[in-house]
Amino acid sequence: MTQVTFTLNSETVSLETTLSRRLLDVLREDLGLTGTKEGCGEGECGACQVYLDGALVNSCMVPMANVMGREVVTIEGFSQTADYAKIESAYMEEGAVQCGYCIPGMVMATGALLKTNPHPTLSEIKDGLSGNICRCTGYQTIFKAVQRAATEEVDE
Amino acid sequence: MKITDVVHRVDTQEKIKGTAQYIEDIHFEGLHYARTLRSTIARGRILSVTYPEGYPSITVVDARDSIARNEVSMITADMPIFARDEVHYIGEPIALVVGRDKDEIIAFMKEIDVVYEPMTPLFTCDDNEANVFTRRHYSKGDLASLEGCEVFEAHYKTPYQEQLYMEKQGIVALVAGETVEIYGSMQCPYYVVNALKNALGYPEEKIRVVQTVTGGAFGGKEDYPSIMACQTALAALKIGAPVQLVYDRREDIQFTTKRHPAFITVTSYTREGHVEGMKIAVKIDAGPYLGLSDVVLQRAILTMTGAYQIPHLEVAGTVYKTNNIFNGAFRGFGGPQSLFALETHMSRLAKRLGKDPLTFREEHFVHQGELTSTGGRFHEAIHLEEMSRMLKEMSGYPELDTEGHGRLVGHGVAVVPHGGGFTGDGEAEHIKAVVKLRKDTEQFIHILVSNVEMGQGALTALSKIVASALDVPLERIVYNNPDTRVVPDSGPTAASRTTMVVGRLLYNAALKMKEALQEQEEVVVTEHYRQPDYLEWDQEQLKGNAYLSYSWAALLARVEVDPVTYEVTCTDLYGVYDVGMPIDEKMLLGQVHGGVVQGLGYGMMEYMDSKDGLIQHNSFSSYAVPTTMDIPQIHTRWLINPYIEGPFGAKAAGELTLVGVAPAIATAVADALDREISEIPVLPENLLKVVTS
Numbered sequence A: 001m002t003q004v005t006f007t008l009n010s011e012t013v014s015l016e017t018t019l020s021r022r023l024l025d026v027l028r029e030d031l032g033l034t035g036t037k038e039g040c041g042e043g044e045c046g047a048c049q050v051y052l053d054g055a056l057v058n059s060c061m062v063p064m065a066n067v068m069g070r071e072v073v074t075i076e077g078f079s080q081t082a083d084y085a086k087i088e089s090a091y092m093e094e095g096a097v098q099c100g101y102c103i104p105g106m107v108m109a110t111g112a113l114l115k116t117n118p119h120p121t122l123s124e125i126k127d128g129l130s131g132n133i134c135r136c137t138g139y140q141t142i143f144k145a146v147q148r149a150a151t152e153e154v155d156e
Numbered sequence B: 001m002k003i004t005d006v007v008h009r010v011d012t013q014e015k016i017k018g019t020a021q022y023i024e025d026i027h028f029e030g031l032h033y034a035r036t037l038r039s040t041i042a043r044g045r046i047l048s049v050t051y052p053e054g055y056p057s058i059t060v061v062d063a064r065d066s067i068a069r070n071e072v073s074m075i076t077a078d079m080p081i082f083a084r085d086e087v088h089y090i091g092e093p094i095a096l097v098v099g100r101d102k103d104e105i106i107a108f109m110k111e112i113d114v115v116y117e118p119m120t121p122l123f124t125c126d127d128n129e130a131n132v133f134t135r136r137h138y139s140k141g142d143l144a145s146l147e148g149c150e151v152f153e154a155h156y157k158t159p160y161q162e163q164l165y166m167e168k169q170g171i172v173a174l175v176a177g178e179t180v181e182i183y184g185s186m187q188c189p190y191y192v193v194n195a196l197k198n199a200l201g202y203p204e205e206k207i208r209v210v211q212t213v214t215g216g217a218f219g220g221k222e223d224y225p226s227i228m229a230c231q232t233a234l235a236a237l238k239i240g241a242p243v244q245l246v247y248d249r250r251e252d253i254q255f256t257t258k259r260h261p262a263f264i265t266v267t268s269y270t271r272e273g274h275v276e277g278m279k280i281a282v283k284i285d286a287g288p289y290l291g292l293s294d295v296v297l298q299r300a301i302l303t304m305t306g307a308y309q310i311p312h313l314e315v316a317g318t319v320y321k322t323n324n325i326f327n328g329a330f331r332g333f334g335g336p337q338s339l340f341a342l343e344t345h346m347s348r349l350a351k352r353l354g355k356d357p358l359t360f361r362e363e364h365f366v367h368q369g370e371l372t373s374t375g376g377r378f379h380e381a382i383h384l385e386e387m388s389r390m391l392k393e394m395s396g397y398p399e400l401d402t403e404g405h406g407r408l409v410g411h412g413v414a415v416v417p418h419g420g421g422f423t424g425d426g427e428a429e430h431i432k433a434v435v436k437l438r439k440d441t442e443q444f445i446h447i448l449v450s451n452v453e454m455g456q457g458a459l460t461a462l463s464k465i466v467a468s469a470l471d472v473p474l475e476r477i478v479y480n481n482p483d484t485r486v487v488p489d490s491g492p493t494a495a496s497r498t499t500m501v502v503g504r505l506l507y508n509a510a511l512k513m514k515e516a517l518q519e520q521e522e523v524v525v526t527e528h529y530r531q532p533d534y535l536e537w538d539q540e541q542l543k544g545n546a547y548l549s550y551s552w553a554a555l556l557a558r559v560e561v562d563p564v565t566y567e568v569t570c571t572d573l574y575g576v577y578d579v580g581m582p583i584d585e586k587m588l589l590g591q592v593h594g595g596v597v598q599g600l601g602y603g604m605m606e607y608m609d610s611k612d613g614l615i616q617h618n619s620f621s622s623y624a625v626p627t628t629m630d631i632p633q634i635h636t637r638w639l640i641n642p643y644i645e646g647p648f649g650a651k652a653a654g655e656l657t658l659v660g661v662a663p664a665i666a667t668a669v670a671d672a673l674d675r676e677i678s679e680i681p682v683l684p685e686n687l688l689k690v691v692t693s
């Protein structure tokens, strides 16, 4: 067991854990932040995405050793921001949510995409969300939601 | 409100925020975790199971802990909760290992020693009667009387398909006083109740099943949760604490039910360019237990003539027993296999006859008033010609875009039905749905049904139906996740029946409640399912109206094939859908997009095979489902055709959207390559074989 200190959703946390544990498990099990989901557990679906020092990562692939002293933002933290509010209303407006299991990860990916590219084209959106699997929606409404969040209007 | 009002789905915001509580997110005091000890061989006797010493906090739960019956009751009860003396497939559960510490459970499991005496397994469909579960047959006209026909026989093969719901299977069982309680991700809470009644010998009052927010299911959570509920209930009773069983992804992919692989032979008898007869044999591999397979087979064979009137017909189906993984429900439920074979065959015939594939189909379309393949009557209006016209109009047919910039371009069509609700007299004889509406003293209206929201939009659709029928705001409707202590059995969330059948019952209940709406006190209205009396069904002979009503889809796919690598891209998918009255277009579009993309996966990407009884594609990386990069332009139109028995005219929609996509894409690829295709998915390696053969 090692003492690991990092910033989580703007607050400093410090906890005892093994360095090989996955960030995903520490978030969900030790810290009760269950908005981050496990879809595949091997870096292929994006359901577990969070920001690590501002970059989008799959938290199932991040050992706690890599988290020490760094800054983690989860959907619980991101959902407090103005950027999030725009994304949320776009997803609602477009009916982009079905079972919802992929959605927190999808929202994190959307946030990351719009931060670096505030006005993405459709193919840039596809590219930006290509690490996120959704088995329900066929992605169409999600593309529209991202466009709406970016421009407040949608190409029909 | 009015049914046409555009609303936000009612469950959306908490799902976006990540605050919706799926089973693995819920905190239970004193929760124990379980993992499954599984057979490592496909068939054999268990000679001994030796568990390690020195783990005081670990508990093993196995067949010795069985209470009333070591059986999981579905339609039959041929599957044990835990294998006792014999195992019949790789991955068959032998025991649960239960503890508080996940690492300790894994350490314990590594030391378990199971000794088997292997027996000879069977991995292929074998016609020896001992290896056959069921055979079904029906016929029409007199195939033998046909003379002077051109006979064309072809074989079709479809693979496994994994549901790959994003939330894995998960159940928590606990004991509260005298009652066993089950919480979890599921489609059919009363299936779980019935399985527990049988396994535990408890009366219904001592069993409570609560559905938790469900992260996708697609049929995969129709039967399987019953198994996990029986296992965890025994564990919770043994240790007296809540027990959580959540599969990891590889386990879920390898060992839970999938779409049945199918082998279909179609022999057509054609005269003067018209199909006079068909002889069809459908074979599906159930795995070692029957489960839902006989019901899947029935839908497969009853869907076999699709949208066409075939005068002379013989259809036979067989469910085989093997030592492969056991299969179950998946959106379409036998339909995707049949319709792949039929629609591919129709396109091949058209080509052989030198006819346009859509015109050739039109010449065989069924019509209102005609007899169905099983001798029932098509009672409702059918507008297939109009759908075909709309499809042509929206796609520019037959002036299609053939510019592929160096890639081969092809187009394929499919015109398909989906029968809504349970097959035959299933709704009237087996399900006997009951729904309730309750108005409380605060004037909130509670929808009391056992049908679940699993992503498809049931929550919003049913709430809208009730709010519109009563003309009250949507906010006055309360529809919680079903808790069998509170809701009656309105049947499973399956067979695209929720809106059409359960929605109609709720609509009827709402009309009855309308007069009482002004009253202060509580009002409860109960409504029972009654089959429309113009429908008849003989389950022994498979004669009569096989379905309550039919929904229809006419599809056209445009593909591009790389002439060097044979990689396929589907660029456009045009679809015209008759789902009766589209009562919530936004939600229906979600169903269309999702169904199209799952069908696209089935037709061109998702390959899963089993070797010596073990599924080889067991992860997101080896089993590739469509990502954002694989999505065609999806063009959608509705053929408005209100269904008189449906709520506000609605018919079945959820499965229809998937069933015709694979043949549309496969025949488009055949068109691009100018070859015949008889197997999906159309992966480059398979196409290479087609081209070089």
Ligand code: FES
Pocket (backbone or CB within 6 Å): A037, A038, A039, A040, A041, A042, A043, A044, A045, A046, A047, A048, A049, A058, A059, A060, A061
């Ligand atoms: S759970 Fe981490 S990428 Fe799938």
Ligand code: FES
Pocket (backbone or CB within 6 Å): A097, A098, A099, A100, A101, A102, A103, A133, A134, A135, A136, A137, B166, B215, B216, B455
């Ligand atoms: S909404 Fe179900 S997986 Fe995306």
